Amino acid sequence: MSMCPPQINRHVNMEPRAKSTPPPHGKLGPARNMKGKLTRWRPRHRLRFPRNDQSAKCRNHDDDLRTRPHRMSAENLIELHGLTKTYGSGDAAFKALAGIDLTIRRSEFVAVMGPSGSGKSTLMNILGCLDSPSSGSYRFKGIKVETLNKDQRSLIRRHALGFIFQGFNLLARTSALENVELPLLYRGYSRKQRHQMAREALASVGIADKERNTPSELSGGQQQRVAIARAIVTQPDTLFADEPTGNLDSKTTLEIMELLRHLNTDRGISIIMVTHETDVAAYAKRTIRVMDGLISDDQSSGH
Numbered sequence: 679m680s681m682c683p684p685q686i687n688r689h690v691n692m693e694p695r696a697k698s699t700p701p702p703h704g705k706l707g708p709a710r711n712m713k714g715k716l717t718r719w720r721p722r723h724r725l726r727f728p729r730n731d732q733s734a735k736c737r738n739h740d741d742d743l744r745t746r747p748h749r750m751s752a753e754n755l756i757e758l759h760g761l762t763k764t765y766g767s768g769d770a771a772f773k774a775l776a777g778i779d780l781t782i783r784r785s786e787f788v789a790v791m792g793p794s795g796s797g798k799s800t801l802m803n804i805l806g807c808l809d810s811p812s813s814g815s816y817r818f819k820g821i822k823v824e825t826l827n828k829d830q831r832s833l834i835r836r837h838a839l840g841f842i843f844q845g846f847n848l849l850a851r852t853s854a855l856e857n858v859e860l861p862l863l864y865r866g867y868s869r870k871q872r873h874q875m876a877r878e879a880l881a882s883v884g885i886a887d888k889e890r891n892t893p894s895e896l897s898g899g900q901q902q903r904v905a906i907a908r909a910i911v912t913q914p915d916t917l918f919a920d921e922p923t924g925n926l927d928s929k930t931t932l933e934i935m936e937l938l939r940h941l942n943t944d945r946g947i948s949i950i951m952v953t954h955e956t957d958v959a960a961y962a963k964r965t966i967r968v969m970d971g972l973i974s975d976d977q978s979s980g981h
């Protein structure tokens with residue numbers, strides 16, 4: 679495979695430091711626009727996201743996100759310190775997360791449990807870079823996520839994270855194959871490459887023969903398999919699953935959990951999964967309990 683020249687996001691990387699204006703504090707650095715004019719302060723991490731997201735041509739640079747931050751934080755995938763999230767303001771303010779400290783290492787399989795309204799989904803949305811904390815710090819592979827803007831967070835999502843939801847979130851009237859291809863659409867792959875990768879993903883979750891079926895023609899378990907194929911087709915190293923078996927019967931739940939376990943143990947994908955069911959949580963190697971926006975318990979099973 680031919681090597682592409684490094685693609686550097688000018689707004690994030692390699693900008694010269696402003697000589698006259700020091701950064702407001704140690705974490706930030708200047709960014710300049712194409713004419714060299716200082717535009718605004720940006721994080722100084724050298725995140726090497728592919729500039730045009732042409733991943734098919736530049737798979738090597740896709741890997742930069744996976745590799746470089748590891749040098750900063752070799753073992754830890756996720757580090758949270760004093761993380762809070764407050765919804766609303768004034769009298770209507772509600773503190774959904776009240777100061778979470780948490781470290782998750784690479785290739786862990788973690789279940790997040792807790793009563794309804796305790797803050798599990800709020801926590802997952804922040805971990806998945808879908809939402810920002812109100813205060814505290816979140817490092818993903820050493821990257822200070824709270825200093826990133828929306829576009830940078832979306833690059834992390836696109837390149838390093840996969841998501842599975844209780845409701846599958848598949849496009850209706852769209853075939854299983856096209857649903858799985860979706861995350862590849864904006865990454866510069868040719869139609870042929872997209873088909874091949876989506877087919878491989880569908881085969882790896884055991885429904886290669888269903889590629890032409892639309893969601894309404896599939897069972898709940900098959901739909902969740904399509905959703906898992908869509909989540910792994912970009913080869914993320916971290917999967918976030920919010921009640922992935924919440925809509926499934928007990929037999930199908932076991933099948934989906936075996937599939938997730940396989941992704942964790944055989945492929946080394948880190949999994950962070952919210953569940954209300956103890957049987958489902960038992961598949962994880964570690965169970966965290968959330969209560970009133972705080973971690974009330976953190977147990978490792980050792981299996």
Ligand SMILES: Nc1ncnc2c1ncn2[C@@H]1O[C@H](COP(=O)(O)OP(=O)(O)OP(=O)(O)O)[C@@H](O)[C@H]1O
Nearest residue numbers: 765766772774792793794795796797798799800801
């Ligand atoms: N966008 C929002 N605006 C205001 N309050 C919110 C918002 N999202 C969540 N909350 C509140 O934050 C608290 C935590 O919600 P969250 O969805 O994280 O709970 P959960 O633990 O996932 O619950 P469940 O098990 O029912 O899914 C709840 O009291 C909820 O009402």
Ligand SMILES: [Mg+2]
Nearest residue numbers: 798799800920
């Ligand atoms: Mg929830």
